[in-house]
Amino acid sequence: MIYNLDKIKEMAEGDEDFIVSVVSVFLEEVPEDLKSLEEAIAAKDYDQAYKMAHKIKPNVDLLGMEQTRANALEIETLGKSKGNFKEIEVRFPLLKTDIQQVISELRKDFSL
Numbered sequence: 001m002i003y004n005l006d007k008i009k010e011m012a013e014g015d016e017d018f019i020v021s022v023v024s025v026f027l028e029e030v031p032e033d034l035k036s037l038e039e040a041i042a043a044k045d046y047d048q049a050y051k052m053a054h055k056i057k058p059n060v061d062l063l064g065m066e067q068t069r070a071n072a073l074e075i076e077t078l079g080k081s082k083g084n085f086k087e088i089e090v091r092f093p094l095l096k097t098d099i100q101q102v103i104s105e106l107r108k109d110f111s112l
Contacts, residue, residue, distance in 0.1 A: 002105075024110075026063065030099060034099055037095075046080075056099075065099075
């Protein structure tokens with residue numbers, strides 16, 4: 001398991017519906033955001049890559065995905081500063097694989 005619900009559980013204060021709601025929102029929004037990020041990278045659109053990585057980052061952080069958050073932060077930083085696009089292209093597959101794995105695990109773990 002590459003996700004951790006500690007942050008969400010702390011926020012939920014025992015409210016299981018809240019936890020399921022946060023997970024559901026993640027499963028709804030993040031795949032679309034990931035697709036948008038992939039399209040931005042394919043188009044070599046620094047600004048959109050920055051925006052989508054910035055949007056993904058807090059979602060993966062909330063699920064305790066530290067390595068994934070670090071990759072999103074690096075893509076965000078490179079996009080904002082118009083840094084080495086090759087580095088963005090190298091980091092994206094790692095981000096995508098981690099997120100897809102977590103999506104699969106969350107769907108299974110929460111029967112969603």
